[in-house]
Amino acid sequence: MAIDQQELRRIMGHFATGVAVITTKDKDGTSFGLTANAFTSLSLDPPLVLVCIDKTVQCYPCFEESKLFAVNILNEEQEEISRRFATKGIEKFAGLKWRTSERGLALLEGAVAHIECKIVQAHEGGDHTIMVGEVLSAWADGDRPLLFFKGKYHRLP
Numbered sequence: 001m002a003i004d005q006q007e008l009r010r011i012m013g014h015f016a017t018g019v020a021v022i023t024t025k026d027k028d029g030t031s032f033g034l035t036a037n038a039f040t041s042l043s044l045d046p047p048l049v050l051v052c053i054d055k056t057v058q059c060y061p062c063f064e065e066s067k068l069f070a071v072n073i074l075n076e077e078q079e080e081i082s083r084r085f086a087t088k089g090i091e092k093f094a095g096l097k098w099r100t101s102e103r104g105l106a107l108l109e110g111a112v113a114h115i116e117c118k119i120v121q122a123h124e125g126g127d128h129t130i131m132v133g134e135v136l137s138a139w140a141d142g143d144r145p146l147l148f149f150k151g152k153y154h155r156l157p
């Protein structure tokens with residue numbers, strides 16, 4: 001018998017993670033984004049990361065259109081931004097401090113790291129798609145990341 005979805009979510013919540021906002025863009029260059037913690041490094045040579053994207057998210061087609069995404073790893077004071085980018089049907093960028101990279105991707109001010117990627121593979125993963133990104137540029141500064149554990153936000157001591 002398949003495990004109950006809520007129970008699987010509860011159990012997986014024991015795996016502590018950081019929190020990222022993944023941004024991408026549509027064919028007109030308009031920015032979109034979502035909060036994600038199903039993000040991991042994959043390979044150093046070649047430099048690859050992956051992020052798992054729910055097939056129902058609003059910006060899902062943008063990943064296929066642009067073949068690009070940026071990972072903004074949030075700092076401990078960006079919980080509101082995480083909540084905002086995890087809310088459907090709102091204007092997510094309104095009033096936010098961010099800039100557009102040379103590749104047209106939204107980079108959020110205050111993030112502890114920015115990683116820009118070109119999608120080189122997309123794998124079926126049930127109700128998600130595993131987007132494998134080749135790292136085009138990366139920057140990190142800051143040692144106070146926002147954390148997520150057992151369904152709640154946390155900070156380093």
Ligand SMILES: Cc1cc2nc3c(=O)[nH]c(=O)nc-3n(C[C@H](O)[C@H](O)[C@H](O)COP(=O)(O)O)c2cc1C
Nearest residue numbers: 034035036037038052053054057058059086087088
């Ligand atoms: C802490 C946290 C982690 C999340 N991780 C993911 C993830 O890895 N992949 C994903 O597709 N959605 C993830 N979500 C859910 C999306 O952020 C949420 O469904 C969002 O509203 C989708 O945006 P949309 O308005 O573009 O549909 C996460 C939400 C939270 C709060």
